[in-house]
Amino acid sequence: MLFSDILYLAPDFELKRGSVRVESGKIAEISVERIVESHGEVINGTNRLLIPGLVNSHCHVPMTLLRGWGEGLPLDRWLEEKVYPFEAKLTDDDVYRGSLIGIAEMLASGVTRFYEMYDHCGAICDAVELAGIRGNITRGLLSFDSSGLKGSQRLKESEEVFNRKSELVTPEVALHSEYTSNETYVREVAEYAKSRGAKIQVHVSETLKEHNECVARRGVTPTEYLANCGLFDVPATAAHCVSVTDRDIDILKAHNVTVAHCPESNLKLNSGIAPVRKLLDAGVSVALGTDGASSNNNQNLFEEMHVAALLGQMNSENPLSPAEILKTAVRGNSITVGADADLAVINLQKPHLVPAHDLLANLVFSAQASDVEMTIVNGKIVYRDGSVTGFDINDAIEKASAAAARLAGELK
Amino acid sequence: MLFSDILYLAPDFELKRGSVRVESGKIAEISVERIVESHGEVINGTNRLLIPGLVNSHCHVPMTLLRGWGEGLPLDRWLEEKVYPFEAKLTDDDVYRGSLIGIAEMLASGVTRFYEMYDHCGAICDAVELAGIRGNITRGLLSFDSSGLKGSQRLKESEEVFNRKSELVTPEVALHSEYTSNETYVREVAEYAKSRGAKIQVHVSETLKEHNECVARRGVTPTEYLANCGLFDVPATAAHCVSVTDRDIDILKAHNVTVAHCPESNLKLNSGIAPVRKLLDAGVSVALGTDGASSNNNQNLFEEMHVAALLGQMNSENPLSPAEILKTAVRGNSITVGADADLAVINLQKPHLVPAHDLLANLVFSAQASDVEMTIVNGKIVYRDGSVTGFDINDAIEKASAAAARLAGELK
Numbered sequence: 001m002l003f004s005d006i007l008y009l010a011p012d013f014e015l016k017r018g019s020v021r022v023e024s025g026k027i028a029e030i031s032v033e034r035i036v037e038s039h040g041e042v043i044n045g046t047n048r049l050l051i052p053g054l055v056n057s058h059c060h061v062p063m064t065l066l067r068g069w070g071e072g073l074p075l076d077r078w079l080e081e082k083v084y085p086f087e088a089k090l091t092d093d094d095v096y097r098g099s100l101i102g103i104a105e106m107l108a109s110g111v112t113r114f115y116e117m118y119d120h121c122g123a124i125c126d127a128v129e130l131a132g133i134r135g136n137i138t139r140g141l142l143s144f145d146s147s148g149l150k151g152s153q154r155l156k157e158s159e160e161v162f163n164r165k166s167e168l169v170t171p172e173v174a175l176h177s178e179y180t181s182n183e184t185y186v187r188e189v190a191e192y193a194k195s196r197g198a199k200i201q202v203h204v205s206e207t208l209k210e211h212n213e214c215v216a217r218r219g220v221t222p223t224e225y226l227a228n229c230g231l232f233d234v235p236a237t238a239a240h241c242v243s244v245t246d247r248d249i250d251i252l253k254a255h256n257v258t259v260a261h262c263p264e265s266n267l268k269l270n271s272g273i274a275p276v277r278k279l280l281d282a283g284v285s286v287a288l289g290t291d292g293a294s295s296n297n298n299q300n301l302f303e304e305m306h307v308a309a310l311l312g313q314m315n316s317e318n319p320l321s322p323a324e325i326l327k328t329a330v331r332g333n334s335i336t337v338g339a340d341a342d343l344a345v346i347n348l349q350k351p352h353l354v355p356a357h358d359l360l361a362n363l364v365f366s367a368q369a370s371d372v373e374m375t376i377v378n379g380k381i382v383y384r385d386g387s388v389t390g391f392d393i394n395d396a397i398e399k400a401s402a403a404a405a406r407l408a409g410e411l412k
Numbered sequence: 413m414l415f416s417d418i419l420y421l422a423p424d425f426e427l428k429r430g431s432v433r434v435e436s437g438k439i440a441e442i443s444v445e446r447i448v449e450s451h452g453e454v455i456n457g458t459n460r461l462l463i464p465g466l467v468n469s470h471c472h473v474p475m476t477l478l479r480g481w482g483e484g485l486p487l488d489r490w491l492e493e494k495v496y497p498f499e500a501k502l503t504d505d506d507v508y509r510g511s512l513i514g515i516a517e518m519l520a521s522g523v524t525r526f527y528e529m530y531d532h533c534g535a536i537c538d539a540v541e542l543a544g545i546r547g548n549i550t551r552g553l554l555s556f557d558s559s560g561l562k563g564s565q566r567l568k569e570s571e572e573v574f575n576r577k578s579e580l581v582t583p584e585v586a587l588h589s590e591y592t593s594n595e596t597y598v599r600e601v602a603e604y605a606k607s608r609g610a611k612i613q614v615h616v617s618e619t620l621k622e623h624n625e626c627v628a629r630r631g632v633t634p635t636e637y638l639a640n641c642g643l644f645d646v647p648a649t650a651a652h653c654v655s656v657t658d659r660d661i662d663i664l665k666a667h668n669v670t671v672a673h674c675p676e677s678n679l680k681l682n683s684g685i686a687p688v689r690k691l692l693d694a695g696v697s698v699a700l701g702t703d704g705a706s707s708n709n710n711q712n713l714f715e716e717m718h719v720a721a722l723l724g725q726m727n728s729e730n731p732l733s734p735a736e737i738l739k740t741a742v743r744g745n746s747i748t749v750g751a752d753a754d755l756a757v758i759n760l761q762k763p764h765l766v767p768a769h770d771l772l773a774n775l776v777f778s779a780q781a782s783d784v785e786m787t788i789v790n791g792k793i794v795y796r797d798g799s800v801t802g803f804d805i806n807d808a809i810e811k812a813s814a815a816a817a818r819l820a821g822e823l824k
Contacts, residue, residue: 064763067778068770072733104763267722268777270731297777298764307719310679319682321484351476351516352710354809355816358480365680365709366479370782397766404767 001379002037003345006045007359009052011334013323015359020050022341025167025379030337043374047349049359051326052333053112053342053377054301058201058239058260058289060118061102061127062095065404066294075269083294084146087119089407095120097400099127104393105299107133107383109369110344112333112376115237115260115289117174117201121157125164131390132382134342137161138174138201143185151185155192162196167378174201175231178214178222183229190230200236202226204244207271211243223248232257239289241279242272249275249282258285261328263307265291276308277315280324288328302369305329309364322360341379346371413791414449415757418457419771421464423746425735427771432462434753437579437791442749455786459761461771463738464745465524465754465789466713470613470651470672470701472530473514473539474507477816478706487681495706496558499531501819507532509812511539516805517711519545519795521781522756524745524788527649527672527701529586529613533569537576543802544794546754549573550586550613555597563597567604574608579790586613587643590626590634595641602642612648614638616656619683623655635660644669651701653691654684661687661694670697673740675719677703688720689727692736700740714781717741721776734772753791758783 001022008030010016021029021037029035070082090098095118106114113134116124121139128135139158143151161171173193175186193200205211205222214222223244226232232255239260241252252259261274279286288308290299305325312320333342348356352366375383382389413434420442422428433441433449441447482494502510507530518526525546528536533551540547551570555563573583585605587598605612617623617634626634635656638644644667651672653664664671673686691698700720702711717737724732745754760768764778787795794801 065767066769067764067767068773071770071773072731074728101763101766108763264722268725270725270728293764293778297773300764300778300780303715303718303780306715307722310676310719313680313682316486316682319484349806349809351513351520351805351809351812352479352705352712354513354813355477355479355820356813357478357816357820358483361480361483361709366705366712368712368715368780368782370780393763394761397761397763400763401766401768404769408767408769 055331057287060292062098063292064102065098112342142180206240467743468526469699472704474510475704476514477510508535524754554592618652
């Protein structure tokens with residue numbers, strides 16, 4: 001596959017022009033000279049921009065089935081009366097149906113990898129393999145909730161994810177949060193991740209209430225506590241971090257934790273706004289996530305970039321720059337020789353993308369998911385001209401709608 | 413034209429199903445019975461939603477040429493060093509080119525009417541007529557700025573707008589703001605609007621600084637001052653109202669002023685967030701606007717709805733409901749017999765619009781401009797399947813890009 005004479009986002013977040021050749025799932029060659037492609041499609045770069053695939057660094061993709069379910073209720077009632085009862089009824093097939101829809105949304109917004117924390121992980125892996133997206137899949141681990149399910153049983157289910165490791169599936173380990181586990185279990189999860197050589201995903205200080213309750217309960221913040229328990233001894237992704245102290249930020253930096261900023265979900269749930277400027281200034285890696293569709297309400301990373309950029313302007317002394325926003329969105333993906341061919345092609349021939357005074361600003365402040373013409377994972381086209389290539393989207397929509405209607409009906 | 417067996421947004425913001433017949437630019441019939449259309453297109457309602465056309469209640473559409481121009485500068489330097497010099501060079505043709513692009517964006521997001529305040533209004537009216545959108549067009553009136561142009565000359569130019577009155581062009585009168593005019597001129601503008609039987613557009617308390625400077629200068633708030641000068645004696649649209657007092661809100665209500673909430677622009681310029689919940693609770697009409705592309709950076713009213721809805725969640729006691737957001741976005745447009753046939757058709761067969769637990773929530777929290785399949789103004793299809801029907805968008809993009817590049821080049 002060859003992208004011929006195309007504008008592309010270089011690793012330094014400058015735009016360059018050249019031809020980019022993909023071979024065996026990798027970026028094989030980048031050149032300003034003419035490249036000849038003998039075996040594969042040639043994509044004309046006129047009016048197009050090639051960007052690294054975007055990464056959705058925090059989501060619960062089966063929750064697309066809960067989109068719009070229980071809108072308008074206060075947080076606690078929404079969770080207790082609406083979300084938990086619905087989730088308790090989900091079957092593997094429901095999770096598969098919800099995942100396909102959410103993955104379709106992600107591919108349509110140029111996402112090539114997502115970080116996932118949920119249940120019924122086998123069904124999620126099935127959806128990942130069918131759609132051709134990359135997923136860092138975890139079974140959410142907790143030692144107590146209203147379901148009565150034991151933490152040890154969840155650890156066993158987590159083990160199943162490791163049997164699904166593939167080119168697309170990267171098994172990781174997820175601690176749900178400080179407030180849903182006792183200390184013994186957190187330490188057990190940390191040891192488990194180390195023994196598996198796996199990375200961690202965890203919710204951290206999503207709200208001030210959660211943060212303060214931990215301080216009252218344990219005398220330390222969630223970040224301090226989780227670090228003390230060894231959870232950050234392996235590379236970790238900490239979702240939200242809305243309410244973090246300066247000391248927390250130092251700890252996140254010291255342990256090289258990546259913060260998954262979820263601005264739309266945080267606004268929707270009125271949780272606050274993560275201190276992204278402070279995190280970046282302290283040298284913490286920040287990524288971008290949608291969270292579940294029930295608190296977003298979609299899996300569109302272009303909207304997430306846009307809202308992150310707008311909120312980043314509220315720091316008038318030093319707003320988040322378009323390059324900084326793009327860096328959170330691509331999370332290490334880059335257009336360099338030898339890198340995975342995880343890419344998205346943007347159609348620049350749109351009224352809202354002209355003029356081109358500042359194309360990076362156009363990308364974060366004005367571009368829309370529908371400007372993504374093509375999404376490529378591991379060198380394979382998985383989304384093109386409005387359609388996923390791995391499955392029939394109309395059939396997927398019909399079956400997801402039917403599953404959601406059935407579940408809603410059972411709860412009435 | 414007949415929309416056959418289609419889901420539609422009824423005036424009470426409930427969704428109903430029926431057939432909607434359009435004749436001579438009006439909604440002629442709505443019925444749950446089968447309607448036969450003898451002369452005109454029949455649009456199959458399967459998987460589609462018909463909504464009233466959206467209204468962009470505050471914009472400066474030619475500023476699409478400044479999209480991304482001077483990004484990252486502090487507000488005062490951005491205006492003085494970048495925006496004003498660029499604007500000073502705009503010709504009628506530039507304004508026409510910028511307007512076509514901005515109008516294309518609006519039509520693509522289901523907007524059927526926009527409220528406009530700028531200069532070179534003849535060129536804007538030309539673009540309105542070509543594109544087939546409705547425009548409430550004003551010449552921005554001020555009595556002092558750095559250009560040296562006299563207020564009296566601007567009033568004369570405002571008169572030209574009234575010569576362009578048509579089915580699509582509604583001439584109105586705009587006072588730019590309290591801080592760009594002396595009191596004599598404000599009173600003159602108010603009298604002029606009354607004499608013309610025209611409505612008013614005005615910027616009010618966009619920032620706390622502007623608000624406080626007015627109080628320091630005149631002993632009253634901008635809202636009090638403008639009301640005292642008679643500006644609100646005719647129906648008015650007040651853009652922004654980010655920093656308004658409780659007394660201001662009472663005045664806005666007493667004079668039946670419509671507030672144009674511009675959440676994306678207010679975030680981008682770090683101006684704050686308008687107190688929409690308070691305004692609505694006080695009975696003030698609130699509408700929705702994009703403002704100019706230079707501070708947004710697009711003219712996409714679906715994004716504006718989404719951000720307004722997310723910010724509306726920050727009032728956790730009483731968040732803005734999807735119906736309240738939609739009401740701001742349609743500004744009086746409705747699907748009722750006898751109303752103007754200003755409509756948009758949404759394609760519901762999208763992964764991010766299922767399931768349908770709450771379609772209104774899906775519309776404001778998840779829908780995207782690209783879900784708009786068709787936009788109809790005055791019974792005429794002006795946008796369909798990604799293309800404007802009134803002009804060649806590729807030609808428009810090319811000419812707008814060339815104009816912007818020329819202007820940028822002259823300023824280097």
